[in-house]
Amino acid sequence: MKVILKETIESLGIIGSEVTVADGYARNYLLPQNKAVLATPQNRKLMELDKAKFEVQIAKEKGLAEEMAKQLEGVVCRISAKVSDEDRLYGSVTIRDIINALEIQDIKVEKRMVLLNEPIKNVGIFKVPIRVYKDVEPEITVEVMPDLVV
Numbered sequence: 001m002k003v004i005l006k007e008t009i010e011s012l013g014i015i016g017s018e019v020t021v022a023d024g025y026a027r028n029y030l031l032p033q034n035k036a037v038l039a040t041p042q043n044r045k046l047m048e049l050d051k052a053k054f055e056v057q058i059a060k061e062k063g064l065a066e067e068m069a070k071q072l073e074g075v076v077c078r079i080s081a082k083v084s085d086e087d088r089l090y091g092s093v094t095i096r097d098i099i100n101a102l103e104i105q106d107i108k109v110e111k112r113m114v115l116l117n118e119p120i121k122n123v124g125i126f127k128v129p130i131r132v133y134k135d136v137e138p139e140i141t142v143e144v145m146p147d148l149v150v
Contacts, residue, residue: 001026002039004047008061009035010112014134016047016054065133072109072130072138077101083123083146092119093144098128102140120144 001023008014012021018039021030030036037043047054079101082090095114102109115129115137123144129137 003036065136069138075140078143080147087123092121094119
């Protein structure tokens with residue numbers, strides 16, 4: 001089913017774009033939540049009239065995203081974990097650990113924003129991208145250190 005998005009949905013597209021989605025997804029979620037409208041000729045004309053408003057909103061969203069990207073650029077996130085003799089972690093450093101370490105520094109990110117392919121299982125310094133907006137992905141440095149027991 002073809003629909004026109006009334007707001008930006010990360011997995012589908014930006015506001016005002018026409019996308020094809022599963023019928024059930026459109027009927028049960030997008031249309032009742034007022035996140036999209038059916039892609040009819042009449043709705044296309046209405047969206048064309050609102051296009052300038054959408055472009056302003058897209059620019060505003062992108063501007064906020066770039067501002068947050070500047071704030072995230074160069075952030076070092078230090079996480080201490082228990083290690084074995086070979087510098088391998090007993091557990092692993094996951095997205096949740098990174099989010100918690102960033103919250104300590106007063107940086108709020110959502111779980112879906114952290115692009116960690118697989119959990120970190122070794123001590124060291126790692127670069128982890130954070131998706132703030134489409135095509136805006138600054139990298140933070142995650143420094144995994146051995147937990148010092150005194």
